[in-house]
Amino acid sequence: MDLTHETHPDDLDTALEHARTRFLGTFGETCDAVDQLIDAAQHDPAGPARAQLASVLHKVGGLGGSIGFPSVSGAAREFEDVVRDAPPGPIDAAAARLLLDALRQALRRDLAS
Amino acid sequence: MKLLLVEDDPDIQLVARAALKRAGFTVAVAANGPTALDQLRSDPPEVVLLDWMMPDMDGPEVCRRLKADPSTADIPVIFLTARSQQSEIARGMALGAAGYIVKPFDALALGRQVREMLGR
Numbered sequence: 001m002d003l004t005h006e007t008h009p010d011d012l013d014t015a016l017e018h019a020r021t022r023f024l025g026t027f028g029e030t031c032d033a034v035d036q037l038i039d040a041a042q043h044d045p046a047g048p049a050r051a052q053l054a055s056v057l058h059k060v061g062g063l064g065g066s067i068g069f070p071s072v073s074g075a076a077r078e079f080e081d082v083v084r085d086a087p088p089g090p091i092d093a094a095a096a097r098l099l100l101d102a103l104r105q106a107l108r109r110d111l112a113s
Numbered sequence: 114m115k116l117l118l119v120e121d122d123p124d125i126q127l128v129a130r131a132a133l134k135r136a137g138f139t140v141a142v143a144a145n146g147p148t149a150l151d152q153l154r155s156d157p158p159e160v161v162l163l164d165w166m167m168p169d170m171d172g173p174e175v176c177r178r179l180k181a182d183p184s185t186a187d188i189p190v191i192f193l194t195a196r197s198q199q200s201e202i203a204r205g206m207a208l209g210a211a212g213y214i215v216k217p218f219d220a221l222a223l224g225r226q227v228r229e230m231l232g233r
Contacts, residue, residue, distance in 0.1 A: 012220060015131035019124040058166060062195035063124055065217025073217045077195065 019067045027107060030060060034100055041091040050091060054083045060103075068110070075099070075106035115139045116227070117158040119149040119175060120193065121167045128220055129162070129193070136224020146170025150178055153185045160231060162214075165194030165201070176208045191230055193218065 034056055040049035057080035065073030079099040086092070116138040120126050123144075130140045141158065143149035145167055153161070161179065165172040172192055179185045189211040194201070202213050212230030214223070 010131055010134050012128070012131040012135045015127045016220065019128050022124060055166070058195055059122060062216035063122060066125065066220065067128060067217075070217065 016067055019063075020069075023063065023067060023069065030056065031100060031104055034103070035097070038091060038093050038096045038100065041096075042093040043090075045088070045090045050083060050086075053091075054080050057083065064110075069107060071106035071109045071113075072103065075103045079103060114160065114228075115141070115158040117141050117143060117149065117152060117161045119143045119146070119161060119167070119172070120164040121145055122164075125164070125193075125216070129218070129223060132220040132223045133162075133227070136228075138224060138227070146172075146175040149175055153179060153188065154182070157185060157188060159188070160211075160227065161188055161190045162193050162227065163190050163210075165192055165196050165205070173204065173208055176205070176210060180209045189231055191227060 034053060037049045037053040037056065040047065041053055057076045061073050061076035061080055063073075064070070064076060079096075079102070082095070082099060083091070114137070116133055118126065118129055118133065118140055120129065120142070121144050126142050126144070130142055133140045141152060141156065143152050147170060149161070149163075152158075163172045163175055167175075172194065176190050176192075179188065179190060190209065191212045191214060192205045192210050193214050193216060194205075195216040196202075205213055212226075214226055214230075218226075
């Protein structure tokens with residue numbers, strides 16, 4: 001669904017529906033991006049990937065629960081905290097991928113509830 | 114009450130704007146810090162709801178500049194952020210913020226939370 005600023009709905013239910021549709025429609029791409037950033041952070045620990053990974057997770061964490069996906073927010077925030085609190089150096093890719101799986105499972109939980 | 118929402122995420126903008134309008138606010142939106150500062154000077158709101166993490170100029174910097182300008186210093190600022198650690202809250206309040214709403218937020222309660230922080 002393509003929304004422009006000129007079509008911002010004033011109705012909250014409509015706005016939530018639009019945001020949810022877009023969130024669900026891009027969630028796969030978001031997870032793919034996280035997966036790629038995990039790779040990049042592992043292979044170039046001094047590069048921008050770790051900060052970018054934390055930023056993506058921060059956005060997902062802030063948005064998900066605000067539009068009806070609380071488990072996704074929880075999983076994203078936990079993942080973000082792990083990324084931010086990790087010591088300098090290559091990211092633990094295996095551990096990060098477990099957290100990515102948890103993020104995907106969180107969406108399934110939210111959709112089932 | 115006129116509110117300026119400063120938020121770079123388009124979906125948070127969408128939902129927060131609708132939630133605040135539903136609660137009776139007149140809402141303007143700025144997607145970044147520099148635009149927000151321009152809007153604050155040209156069309157001052159009665160309150161600013163300010164995202165913490167934004168590219169280029171983050172929320173704390175926007176707040177610092179707003180509070181340093183006599184023409185905007187008295188406008189209440191409420192941070193809207195996923196940062197819930199105590200140190201971040203303390204930093205926000207030390208900058209002169211009137212309050213702090215943590216994301217994810219409850220869209221149905223957002224307007225009430227803003228009014229409560231303003232004492233209105």
